[in-house]
Amino acid sequence: MAEYRIDELARAAGTSVRNxxxxxxxELLEPPVRRGRTAIYGDGHLSRLRLVLNMLDRGYAFAQIKEMLDAWRRGHSLADVLGLEEATGAAWSHEAPAVVPMRELVRMFGTQLTPAxxxxxxxxxxLERRGAQFVAPSPRLLQAGHELVxxxxxxxxxxxxxxELQSETDRITGLLVGVVRKYxxxxxxxxxxxxxxxxxxxxDVISRLHPLVMSALSAAVDRSARRVIPEIMGDRLIALAERAAERPPLEP
Structure with missing residues (x-):
């Protein structure tokens, strides 16, 4: 689970420390955990903060947001409450963020690891900067970049x-979620x-969206990869096969 100081939490949610x-x-956010004089926030705080910001953007007042969350607390268990908060995304992340030291980034990307x-x-x-360290929210995405390099x-x-991938993925995810919202x-x-x-x-409707999006995108990408890779690389594969056939057999 990721940990945030208040300035890091605000930056991750796209708001200010004052807010x-x-x-x-x-009382729209739970109090942080105290470690000495330092306040520590977690993924639950981040997902709740994103939910609050989303509702504020849609025009709800503080009192309405608090009433909704309080009603949820009164009628359901703590697990249900967390289910509502995590419906913004934290509970659905299948990857744990990983600290990546600079020396590891240099090992992965060498001289291409420029300031730009x-x-x-x-x-x-x-990448995200946490103090003097870097954190990869998605280690798999970072590894994919490493493989490309x-x-x-x-x-x-x-x-x-x-x-470009993020932009296209956001667009397609928006189409899927938009259909559910519309109907x-x-x-x-x-x-x-x-x-x-x-x-x-x-x-429950909201909690089912993430698995739905993941399943649909995964199936679509798999089908696309099976079709597009041969289309784009087919001529190269044929050329390699022909070159291999031209090589004389090894002498016994």
């Missing part, structure tokens, strides 16, 4: 590809909020 303190004072490429990786969220793809090109939530009206009795159903 975090305001939401905490309004590091800044680009930070801008894309492939090992295949002689320039790191700058791999980072440009990562930006499940929007017919209720823009100002609608579920009652205490309805909360379990609609929390």
């Amino acid at each position: 975090v303190r305001v939401y905490q004072d309004r 490429n590091i800044r680009r990786a930070l801008d894309l969220g492939i 090992r295949l002689d793809v320039p790191l700058a090109e791999a980072l440009a590809l990562a930006a 499940v939530l929007d017919p209720k009206g823009a100002d609608w909020l579920p009652s205490g009795e309805e909360l379990p159903h609609y929390a």
Whole structure:
């Protein structure tokens, strides 16, 4: 589980330290864990903060947000409460963020690990800075970049590809989630909020979105890879096969 100081939490959620303190004072955020004089926040705080920010962006007042969360607490177990909070994404992450020392980044990317490429990786969220350290929120994504560089793809090109992939993935995810919102939530009206009795159903709807998106995208990418790789690389594979056939047999 990731840990954040208050400034890191605010930066990860795209808000300010002042706002975090305001939401905490309004009891929209749980108190942090104290380690001496340092306040430590976790993934649950980040997902709750993102939920609060999303609701504020949609025009809900502090009192409405608190009423909704309080109603959820009154009617359901702690596990259910966390289920609502984590519906923004924290509970669905199948990867644990990993600390990546600078020496490891140098080992992976060598002289291509320029200040410009590091800044680009930070801008894309492939790396995050935690004090003097770097953290990879998705170690698999970082490893994919490493594999591309090992295949002689320039790191700058791999980072440009990562930006394009993220943009396309966001677009497709938006299409999938938008269909559910259109037919499940929007017919209720823009100002609608579920009652205490309805909360379990609609929390379940939200909790099923991430597995649905993951399943659909994984299946689509697998089918695409099976089709596109031979289409793009087929001529090279044929040439290699022909070259291999031309080689004289080894003498016994």
